[in-house]
Amino acid sequence: MSEHHEVLAIRDLTVRYGRAGTPPAVDSVSIDVSRREIVGVVGESGSGKTSIGMVAAGLWPATGGSVTIEGRPISPRMPRRDRALVQMAFQDPNASFDPRQSVRGGLRELRRLHKERTGWISDEDLLRRVGLDSVLLGRLPHQLSGGQAQRIAVARALLLRPKLLIADEPTSALDVSVQAQILDLLRALCRDEDLSILFISHDLAVVRSLCRRVYVMRHGQVVESGSTDEVMAHPRHEYTVKLLAAIPGNFGNQKLDIE
């Protein structure tokens, strides 16, 4: 039955941090992610992208609207194991690692917290899945490069067999070649591991290379959405044109066909 549902369905989501009357950080946003799809959410700093990710991961409550994963509602009130279907990876993976704990120690802790979901793979095979040598299991977080740390963060998420990965600027701190390797890894995981990804970024160039569909956010609202090719070739909103013009290699609007 569940295959008829979108993996992620966000409907009219509103997130308000201040009191009623203050403008919401997220304002009536609806987003869908289908099975094995990588969907982009772009927008400038403060446009509400991370807030959407936090609610979709069940880490923060919605003020209004609904979020379902495979047809089931998700919220911070649910037991942790019911929220494991969705995992989040952040720009700074080290922020979620214990600095005194080796990679293996961190995995052991996750296995203890999620006994029923994590027995499917060994630590060694898990690292292999993300393209890392198992010798890194003995390392502490500060002994990993930025790209290795991000792969470990993705491995930790994968260990829980999520249906949806929310990747919030996962490559922004990496240099271009390492960034490309992480994007390749995410593509491969969607293909081989039955994973879907909501990819949050301020960088339209990265989204263009990774995402078939994109939602453009501004001031908490979706200002346009559609196939990435279509949105980039025929942006309908002035703000999207500005975001596009900021991509190196796009010389102002010359390459764009704007009605």
Ligand SMILES: Nc1ncnc2c1ncn2[C@@H]1O[C@H](COP(=O)(O)OP(=O)(O)OP(=O)(O)O)[C@@H](O)[C@H]1O
């Ligand atoms: N926990 C919080 N408490 C109060 N206000 C918050 C909180 N989290 C975010 N905000 C505010 O909500 C708005 C949207 O923030 P959000 O982090 O979702 O945007 P973003 O698009 O992800 O930005 P960035 O790209 O800089 O991460 C901002 O005005 C921010 O200051």
